[in-house]
Amino acid sequence: MKGIRLLLCLIIAFIYTVAPETGLAKDKDKKESALKMPASVKDLSRENTYLNEEKELAKLQPSELTKELLSTSQVKINNPVLIRLLNETSIKKSPFAFGERISVYLGEWPLAYHSKETTPNWEYQKVNTNFYDNRGGTDKYQIHYVQEAHKVVRGGLSAKLPKSEEIQQMILQKALEKTGWPLAYSTALGAGTTQDDAYNVAPNTAGYLYAYAPAVHEKGTVTYGEVYLVVSGSKRAIVVKNVNSQSISAWIPIKNHVAFSYKSVSQ
Numbered sequence: 001m002k003g004i005r006l007l008l009c010l011i012i013a014f015i016y017t018v019a020p021e022t023g024l025a026k027d028k029d030k031k032e033s034a035l036k037m038p039a040s041v042k043d044l045s046r047e048n049t050y051l052n053e054e055k056e057l058a059k060l061q062p063s064e065l066t067k068e069l070l071s072t073s074q075v076k077i078n079n080p081v082l083i084r085l086l087n088e089t090s091i092k093k094s095p096f097a098f099g100e101r102i103s104v105y106l107g108e109w110p111l112a113y114h115s116k117e118t119t120p121n122w123e124y125q126k127v128n129t130n131f132y133d134n135r136g137g138t139d140k141y142q143i144h145y146v147q148e149a150h151k152v153v154r155g156g157l158s159a160k161l162p163k164s165e166e167i168q169q170m171i172l173q174k175a176l177e178k179t180g181w182p183l184a185y186s187t188a189l190g191a192g193t194t195q196d197d198a199y200n201v202a203p204n205t206a207g208y209l210y211a212y213a214p215a216v217h218e219k220g221t222v223t224y225g226e227v228y229l230v231v232s233g234s235k236r237a238i239v240v241k242n243v244n245s246q247s248i249s250a251w252i253p254i255k256n257h258v259a260f261s262y263k264s265v266s267q
Contacts, residue, residue, distance in 0.1 A: 050190030124215035
């Protein structure tokens, strides 16, 4: 009897410890698969006749003093411009400063971006159409992608907010972390760019090969607040007042990538 009870306890413990982990693993796989590029999306970094800027978004590292100050804030701060300002700040501790309190107003800042949803749109903007009419032909004909004109694709914020450039930078940093894709608010495809894949246009049909610039739709909220640098005796801190949040979204194109879609018609 004791052996049966022990076995039941082990089975129950196994269900409660393994099952949730299995569910989490499935959710993680589902999330990762949702951000996987389909086979129809091609990387044209080598083929692109226009050289897009390969500028990497460097993540600013806070100094020791900045880390100390950020740890005192009750509101999360990851605005790189504000962090750079704090990095340039120097506050020396003085043994004779007891009883003194200094408060310096640094202004109202977008403090942090909180991502809620990251969704790819593989057909964000049509950039090219290759066409061949084989309705009078008796043999199949192969068409390839050839970019007919120089095309610039731009993204940006869905609404104009104070200090938009700083917000764009925070959103881009978060999207890069979540996707690992080469994202930029502006990218271009040069005229004459080609891709080797062939698409068969059957006899008595006309073939259309559409090319689209893909992009990521980032959706979340921006936290704003009035930032004060407070020095009280030997203590140094960041105090944020009048905190508010604003919903925001942005489109960010995927650099040097094209999504292809082929369609044939008989009439």
